[in-house]
Structure formats: C-alpha cells, structure tokens
Amino acid sequence: MVKAALGRVAHAFTPHSHDSADKTDAALESSSRGMRVLAISFAVLMVTAAVQAVIVVASGSVALLGDTLHNFADALTAVPLAIAFSIGRRAATRRFTYGYGRAEDLAGIVIVLLIAVSAGLAGYEAIKRLLDPQDMQAVWWVAGAGVVGFLGNEWVARYRIKVGREIGSAALVADGLHARTDGFTSLAVLLGAGGAGLGFPIADPIVGLLITGAICFVLRDAAREIYHRLMDAVDPALVDAAERIIGTVDGVQRVGSVRLRWIGHALHAEVEILVDHDMSVVDAHAVAVEAEHRLIHDLPRLRAATVHTDPHGPDGADHHATLSTHRTT
Known part of the structure; x- marks a missing residue:
C-alpha cells in the first residue's frame, strides 16, 4: 500500500510521457508514411496525365483535355502537401509553440487554388469548342484514355484514403476523395468519345462542361474542408x-x-x-x-x-x- 501510494505521488509530479518522445516518434512516422504516399501517387498520376496528354494532341478532344488538366492539377497537389508534411516534422519553438502542423492547412489553400485553376482552364476550352465544334480524331484512343484516367485515379484514391485514415491526415483523405472524383470524370470522357463516334461532335464540349461542373463541386467541398480546419472546427x-x-x-x-x-x-x-x-x-x-x-x-x-x-x-x-x-x- 505504501509503495503504491508513493508511486502515485511520484507519477503525479512527473511530466506525463504520452506527449514526449513516443508521441514525437509516432508523428515522424506518420509524416514519413504520408511523404511516401505522396511520392508514389504523384508518379502514378503524372504518368496517367502524360498518356492522356499525348492522346489529347492526337485527337483534339476538349473533354479529355479537361480531364487531363484536372489530373495534372491533382498530381501537383502532392507538392504543397509534401512540403507541409516536411515542415510539420519540425520541433516546436518558442515562437511556434504548437509546432508547424498547421502547414497542412496552408497547403490546403494551395490545393484549392490549383483545383480552381484547372476548372477555369477546362471550362474555357469547352466553351471555345462549343462555339466552334470540330470533329474528334482517334475516338477509340480517347475512350481508352478515359479508362486509363479512371484506373490511375481510383488506385491513387484508395491508397491516399487508406493511409490518410491510418495516420489521421484529413488533408490526405480529402485529396484521396478528390482523386476518386477525378476517376469518375475520366469515365465521363467515354460519353464524349461515344457521341463523337455516333456523329455528334458537340457531345465532346458538352461533356467537357459537365467535367468542369464536377471539378467545381470538388472545389466547393475542398474549400469547405479547409475553411473548417482554419476555423478549428471538429x-x-x-x-x-x-x-x-x-x-x-x-x-x-x-x-x-x-x-x-x-x-x-x-x-x-x-x-x-x-x-x-x-x-x-x-x-x-x-x-x-x-x-x-x-x-x-x-x-x-x-x-x-x-x-x-x-x-x-x-x-x-x-x-x-x-x-x-x-x-x-
């Protein structure tokens, strides 16, 4: 009894260990896993977008162009997130007493801006082609590119969401959901290719506008998520x-x-x-x-x-x- 009481008193006056080395190690490991996910998903999405870009040049499809721009933008979101993960690993200082974890929120603002730019470019090209319809070339290649976009984005989405939930990164999970939405917009390219194959070239810019609308919905959700984080919402x-x-x-x-x-x-x-x-x-x-x-x-x-x-x-x-x-x- 005496030993237990002494132990309780000692524990009461000893700094609690859960906020020291073991928690720091866990944080560093989480950031390391996040960095690996970003590097791998960046490579997969860049290859996917590059394949689509080649087919865009050959076909002139604005629907595929919109999807390609969105995939490039999605790949580039890995850059600010990677920088944020790296900065977030720094130790707290007397100026930044809570550490640098909020760098993820700043990266989220950059991601929102990238999504907005991709929406603007995709919408501009779709409207321009709607006003001046042109025949689509290499229809089957365009359809194949849409499938490639879906597979690449869905793989990245599953990877980001899985690891994001395991390490507790809302930014990484949100980016994974963003990639999943991109995958479905890639499937929409098939509609444009199908319409062009049936002799309706206007189907391509219409699908391009639909993809632009889908990007805007993603933009809204991403902006709301970042707003909540900046306002300390839980x-x-x-x-x-x-x-x-x-x-x-x-x-x-x-x-x-x-x-x-x-x-x-x-x-x-x-x-x-x-x-x-x-x-x-x-x-x-x-x-x-x-x-x-x-x-x-x-x-x-x-x-x-x-x-x-x-x-x-x-x-x-x-x-x-x-x-x-x-x-x-």
Missing part, C-alpha cells in the same frame, strides 16, 4: 466521445468545457474537470493525469491534452470570481 462526435471518456475517470464529478482542435493530422485537447473540493492537490492532479491518460489512449488521433481541475463545491462558492469580468464563454 466533428461534434469527437467532443461527445471525449466527454464520455473523461466521465469514466474515478474522481471526476463533472466534466466542464471540452475544446478540441486539429494541428496538422493530430488532435489537441483542452478540458476542464470538476473534482471534490476537499481533495488534496496531489490527488486532484492524479485525477487530471488519469483523465489525460484515458483521452490520449481512447480518443483517436489525440496527441496531447491539457486537463485543468476545478473544485466542485461547496454550494454557492465561486472559485473564479476574480476572473468573472475576463471570461466571455
């Missing part, structure tokens, strides 16, 4: 889960505020718990440490948590009276 289900986890800790009489934010592909938490007002400082700290321990282990992608303890009771006591004029929430 899934409310994560807050509910955090409250449930904390509520199971012995000594926690009530759960106060719970704040979560994404920094890169890791969650950080700031929570308040209420404990018995007669509890000693050592015991109250031990409860806080256990709450932090449970959160880090049970809440997916949580890398660090700051737990603040408040006394619960006696009735009518205001333990924050001095701060009442400074608190807005």
Whole structure:
C-alpha cells in the first residue's frame, strides 16, 4: 500500500510521457508514411496525365483535355502537401509553440487554388469548342484514355484514403476523395468519345462542361474542408466521445468545457474537470493525469491534452470570481 501510494505521488509530479518522445516518434512516422504516399501517387498520376496528354494532341478532344488538366492539377497537389508534411516534422519553438502542423492547412489553400485553376482552364476550352465544334480524331484512343484516367485515379484514391485514415491526415483523405472524383470524370470522357463516334461532335464540349461542373463541386467541398480546419472546427462526435471518456475517470464529478482542435493530422485537447473540493492537490492532479491518460489512449488521433481541475463545491462558492469580468464563454 505504501509503495503504491508513493508511486502515485511520484507519477503525479512527473511530466506525463504520452506527449514526449513516443508521441514525437509516432508523428515522424506518420509524416514519413504520408511523404511516401505522396511520392508514389504523384508518379502514378503524372504518368496517367502524360498518356492522356499525348492522346489529347492526337485527337483534339476538349473533354479529355479537361480531364487531363484536372489530373495534372491533382498530381501537383502532392507538392504543397509534401512540403507541409516536411515542415510539420519540425520541433516546436518558442515562437511556434504548437509546432508547424498547421502547414497542412496552408497547403490546403494551395490545393484549392490549383483545383480552381484547372476548372477555369477546362471550362474555357469547352466553351471555345462549343462555339466552334470540330470533329474528334482517334475516338477509340480517347475512350481508352478515359479508362486509363479512371484506373490511375481510383488506385491513387484508395491508397491516399487508406493511409490518410491510418495516420489521421484529413488533408490526405480529402485529396484521396478528390482523386476518386477525378476517376469518375475520366469515365465521363467515354460519353464524349461515344457521341463523337455516333456523329455528334458537340457531345465532346458538352461533356467537357459537365467535367468542369464536377471539378467545381470538388472545389466547393475542398474549400469547405479547409475553411473548417482554419476555423478549428471538429466533428461534434469527437467532443461527445471525449466527454464520455473523461466521465469514466474515478474522481471526476463533472466534466466542464471540452475544446478540441486539429494541428496538422493530430488532435489537441483542452478540458476542464470538476473534482471534490476537499481533495488534496496531489490527488486532484492524479485525477487530471488519469483523465489525460484515458483521452490520449481512447480518443483517436489525440496527441496531447491539457486537463485543468476545478473544485466542485461547496454550494454557492465561486472559485473564479476574480476572473468573472475576463471570461466571455
């Protein structure tokens, strides 16, 4: 009993290890895996787009041109993400006390801009060809290029989504979903080729406009995702889960505020718990440490948590009276 009590006291005054070397190693490994995914998917999409580009020159298909431009843009999104992953591995400093994980959000802004540019170029070419229809050459090659685009994008989508979910990178998952959408727009090229083969050359620019519309939908979703990250939005289900986890800790009489934010592909938490007002400082700290321990282990992608303890009771006591004029929430 004495040994257990001494161990509890020692643990209470020892910095909690879950936010030190083991968490740093996990973060570095996650970034390394993200970099590998980006390098491989970049190569696959560039080869896919290059094959399509050759057929665009031979056929003059604007639908295929729009798809090719989108695939090039999708491949190029790997560049800002790779830079962000690299920067995010840097250690925190006295200026950037939370580290450099938010570089992923800046990369997201660049990705949104690249998608917007690809939509603009595809729409321009489709409208120009709609006003001046031309016969499509090498129809079967165009159809084949659409299939190649679908297969390349779907492979990249599955790879990015799988690893993105495993390492907790919302940016990588979103980029994977973007690639999947690109795959379906590549299949739409088949419609343009089929229309041209049946003697309706106007089908090609019409499909080009449809692809432009699909790119705009992707642009909207990507912009919304980045906006949420920049505004520190999280899934409310994560807050509910955090409250449930904390509520199971012995000594926690009530759960106060719970704040979560994404920094890169890791969650950080700031929570308040209420404990018995007669509890000693050592015991109250031990409860806080256990709450932090449970959160880090049970809440997916949580890398660090700051737990603040408040006394619960006696009735009518205001333990924050001095701060009442400074608190807005």
